[in-house]
Amino acid sequence: MLPASWARSAGYSSPMDTSSAGSPPESVDLGYQEAVIDLLGVLAYGELSAFERLCDDAAMAPNLSDKAQIAEMACAEFGHFQLLRDRLIKLGADPEAAMQPFVAPLDAFHASTAPADWLEGLVKAYVGDNIAADFYREIANHLDKDTGQLVLSVFEDTGHSDFVVEKVRAAIAADPRVGGRLALWGRRLMGEALSQAQRVAAERDQLAGLLAGGPGRPGVDLVELSRMFTRLTEGHAKRMAALGLAS
Amino acid sequence: MLPASWARSAGYSSPMDTSSAGSPPESVDLGYQEAVIDLLGVLAYGELSAFERLCDDAAMAPNLSDKAQIAEMACAEFGHFQLLRDRLIKLGADPEAAMQPFVAPLDAFHASTAPADWLEGLVKAYVGDNIAADFYREIANHLDKDTGQLVLSVFEDTGHSDFVVEKVRAAIAADPRVGGRLALWGRRLMGEALSQAQRVAAERDQLAGLLAGGPGRPGVDLVELSRMFTRLTEGHAKRMAALGLAS
Numbered sequence: 209m210l211p212a213s214w215a216r217s218a219g220y221s222s223p224m225d226t227s228s229a230g231s232p233p234e235s236v237d238l239g240y241q242e243a244v245i246d247l248l249g250v251l252a253y254g255e256l257s258a259f260e261r262l263c264d265d266a267a268m269a270p271n272l273s274d275k276a277q278i279a280e281m282a283c284a285e286f287g288h289f290q291l292l293r294d295r296l297i298k299l300g301a302d303p304e305a306a307m308q309p310f311v312a313p314l315d316a317f318h319a320s321t322a323p324a325d326w327l328e329g330l331v332k333a334y335v336g337d338n339i340a341a342d343f344y345r346e347i348a349n350h351l352d353k354d355t356g357q358l359v360l361s362v363f364e365d366t367g368h369s370d371f372v373v374e375k376v377r378a379a380i381a382a383d384p385r386v387g388g389r390l391a392l393w394g395r396r397l398m399g400e401a402l403s404q405a406q407r408v409a410a411e412r413d414q415l416a417g418l419l420a421g422g423p424g425r426p427g428v429d430l431v432e433l434s435r436m437f438t439r440l441t442e443g444h445a446k447r448m449a450a451l452g453l454a455s
Numbered sequence: 456m457l458p459a460s461w462a463r464s465a466g467y468s469s470p471m472d473t474s475s476a477g478s479p480p481e482s483v484d485l486g487y488q489e490a491v492i493d494l495l496g497v498l499a500y501g502e503l504s505a506f507e508r509l510c511d512d513a514a515m516a517p518n519l520s521d522k523a524q525i526a527e528m529a530c531a532e533f534g535h536f537q538l539l540r541d542r543l544i545k546l547g548a549d550p551e552a553a554m555q556p557f558v559a560p561l562d563a564f565h566a567s568t569a570p571a572d573w574l575e576g577l578v579k580a581y582v583g584d585n586i587a588a589d590f591y592r593e594i595a596n597h598l599d600k601d602t603g604q605l606v607l608s609v610f611e612d613t614g615h616s617d618f619v620v621e622k623v624r625a626a627i628a629a630d631p632r633v634g635g636r637l638a639l640w641g642r643r644l645m646g647e648a649l650s651q652a653q654r655v656a657a658e659r660d661q662l663a664g665l666l667a668g669g670p671g672r673p674g675v676d677l678v679e680l681s682r683m684f685t686r687l688t689e690g691h692a693k694r695m696a697a698l699g700l701a702s
Contacts, residue, residue, distance in 0.1 A: 256519065259526055263510030272503065272551045272558075276536065279506055283530040289523065304519045311519075 241299070243414035244355050247347065248296050249306030250314075250408065250415065251362060254340060255289035256307070257314050258282075258333075265329035274326075274375070281333065281368045288362040295358055309412060317404040321397055327379055327386065328393050334372040335394050335447055339401050342443045346436050350418055350428065376451045391453040398444055398455075488546070490661035491602050494594070495543050496553030497561075497655065497662065498609060501587060502536035503554070504561050505529075505580075512576035521573075521622070528580065528615045535609040542605055556659060564651040568644055574626055574633065575640050581619040582641050582694055586648050589690045593683050597665055597675065623698045638700040645691055645702075 262282035269275035296303045321336070323329035341363035348359040380387040409416040419428045428436065448455035509529035516522035543550045568583070570576035588610035595606040627634040656663040666675045675683065695702035 253519070256523060256526065260510070260514060260522075263507070263513070263529070266510070267507060272500070272554055275507075276503060276540065279503065279533050279536075282510070283533050286526050286530050289526075293523065307519055 239414060239417075240352075243418050244351070245296065245299060245301045245306050246309070246412050246415040247351075247355070247359075247418060248292050248299075248301075249303075249308075250310040250412075251344065251359065252289055252292035252296065252303060253307035253310045253314055255285045255292060255362070257318060258285040258337065259289065261318055261329075262333060265323065265326070265333060268323075268326045268329055270326060277368075277371050278329075278333075284368070291358065291362060295355075310408065313404045313407050313411075316407075317400055321400050327376060327390060330372045330375055331390050331393055331451065331453075332397055334369055334376075334451070335397050335444065336401065338369070338447055339398065339440065339444055342440050343405070346439070347418060373450050376453075380452050387453055390451070391448070391455070394444075394448050394451075394453055394455060486661060486664075487599075490665050491598070492543065492546060492548045492553050493556070493659055493662040494598075494602070494606075494665060495539050495546070495548070496550075496555075497557040497659075498591065498606065499536055499539035499543065499550060500554035500557045500561055502532045502539060502609070504565060505532040505584065506536065508565055508576075509580060512570065512573070512580060515570075515573040515576055517573060524615075524618050525576075525580075531615070538605065538609060542602075557655065560651045560654050560658075563654075564647055568647050574623060574637060577619045577622055578637050578640055578698065578700075579644055581616060581623075581698070582644050582691065583648065585616075585694055586645065586687065586691055589687050590652070593686070594665060620697050623700075627699050634700060637698070638695070638702070641691075641695050641698075641700055641702060 259282050262278055262285060266275050266278040266282060269278055293303045296306050321332060323332050344359050344363055348356040351359065376390065380390070417427075419433070445455040506529050509525055509532060513522050513525040513529060516525055540550045543553050568579060570579050591606050591610055595603040598606065623637065627637070666680070692702040
């Protein structure tokens with residue numbers, strides 16, 4: 209997860225630096241600024257592709273009311289995209305350029321986890337989005353206040369989870385074999401998410417650096433990092449259980 | 456366009472009835488109420504399927520910024536769907552039941568006019584949505600005030616047209632042959648729209664009756680109906696010209 213090359217990224221200074229506790233200075237700190245733009249870029253493309261993926265799910269909905277529910281989730285993701293894009297513009301960044309490095313890994317994630325049917329789509333929306341939400345909420349703790357708040361607001365619970373939980377549990381109740389298939393699916397989603405996250409972290413030093421800190425700069429040490437992964441895994445297991453699935 | 460069977464629909468009373476000029480009475484008038492529910496149903500499913508169709512277009516976008524622009528249009532359509540669905544609920548109707556009769560004809564329209572590429576998608580979004588908007592704005596004149604205002608608000612110009620006009624004109628400037636192909640496409644869209652509208656009008660007496668009036672009830676006569684079609688055709692020609700296309 210931690211790129212060996214991170215130590216090479218000179219010029220980066222974390223907002224957790226004791227000399228600039230709280231918000232980082234508005235000026236200087238180009239390395240941090242670049243890392244934030246990377247972060248907003250990956251989040252923005254993540255939301256835009258979540259919108260597209262939910263559009264595909266909507267097309268598989270068994271009835272108009274379920275279709276509308278998924279379409280509403282899609283538009284909520286698009287609203288998040290707009291917030292992130294607007295922040296990128298405010299920071300003087302080109303949103304398209306900021307998103308571009310993340311198109312390939314995120315598209316690869318979605319291609320390798322294309323739901324075969326409506327239920328797999330629901331589980332992916334619920335499990336996948338919440339893994340992402342937990343992960344970025346962890347990162348939000350290591351950001352300046354403005355960026356941290358934006359990240360938290362983007363991942364605020366949109367209250368759509370209840371819909372998914374209800375539909376999946378009903379499907380398992382109707383046919384228990386569905387539970388086995390979806391449990392496997394949930395594990396695969398977690399595996400693919402971790403694999404793509406590692407790829408992004410390896411390729412985008414500064415982004416990974418938001419978590420890792422660097423020489424002479426306090427960040428997340430390996431103990432804390434391992435705790436973070438424990439929390440993410442526990443969160444995932446809890447959600448699988450809510451769906452009635454073994455994790 | 457006018458179903459011969461309309462005269463059979465007894466019990467219908469138009470809000471244009473001189474005895475109830477202005478708003479129709481809140482109570483009675485079950486035929487009118489049913490016609491309004493039909494109208495809101497076709498509009499709601501129209502918006503929901505416009506959302507889906509624009510999602511497909513977004514997937515064909517040549518770059519992320521165009522993709523975001525189309526996704527924004529999709530979410531605007533979904534917002535309209537929500538308004539219409541909420542009104543149906545307020546009227547005591549089941550939105551899904553109200554939309555159901557229009558699923559087949561609207562899906563048939565979209566299936567027969569599936570855009571082959573990004574530009575055809577843009578022209579369809581612009582030309583198709585505006586034909587629909589003009590048509591329903593005409594109908595809005597024959598509705599009670601509340602319903603009429605809702606219909607008008609749903610078809611308010613969302614300011615997305617400029618985007619399409621600019622993209623299509625640029626594509627034609629770059630390759631004039633594109634203009635010939637898209638002009639044919641525009642004519643086909645108009646033809647298919649009319650054909651499906653006729654099908655709906657023939658099958659849904661009360662809906663058609665909103666325009667047609669009935670025995671002893673002033674409505675739109677044939678002269679006014681022919682003027683209306685002239686206005687719709689002129690509007691279409693004007694939009695094709697704005698795109699740089701022969702109509």
